Amino acid sequence: MNEKLTEQERATALAPLLAAGWQMVEGRDAITKTFTFPNFIDAFGWMTRVAIWAEKWNHHPEWFNVYKTVNVTLSSHDVDGLSERDVKLATKMDKLA
Numbered sequence: 001m002n003e004k005l006t007e008q009e010r011a012t013a014l015a016p017l018l019a020a021g022w023q024m025v026e027g028r029d030a031i032t033k034t035f036t037f038p039n040f041i042d043a044f045g046w047m048t049r050v051a052i053w054a055e056k057w058n059h060h061p062e063w064f065n066v067y068k069t070v071n072v073t074l075s076s077h078d079v080d081g082l083s084e085r086d087v088k089l090a091t092k093m094d095k096l097a
């Protein structure tokens with residue numbers, strides 16, 4: 001059963017992501033980060049690797065790519081907010097970048 005992160009979980013699970021450049025989205029329970037790569041192929045290659053994990057975990061990013069920049073927003077639509085799945089995918093994205 002997936003649930004929104006509790007206040008306590010936010011303090012522990014979200015803190016490292018916020019320290020790594022993720023930011024809270026204003027007016028929405030979601031996190032966002034802009035990834036910049038050396039070129040389009042690196043950006044799209046990263047998106048492809050992330051996509052495989054997203055599909056495996058059935059948790060999909062909202063993202064917007066222009067050339068070598070990818071702006072990502074993560075939120076769990078089924079709980080209308082942040083869940084452990086967003087933390088997991090954000091951590092994987094950082095690791096693959």
Ligand SMILES: C[C@H](O)[C@H](O)[C@H]1CNC2=NC(N)=NC(=O)C2=N1
Pocket residue numbers: 058059060061075076077078079
């Ligand atoms: C039907 C399917 O399981 C759902 O739509 C999944 C797919 N990917 C998803 N991705 C995200 N980010 N949030 C969800 O709630 C979600 N739900």
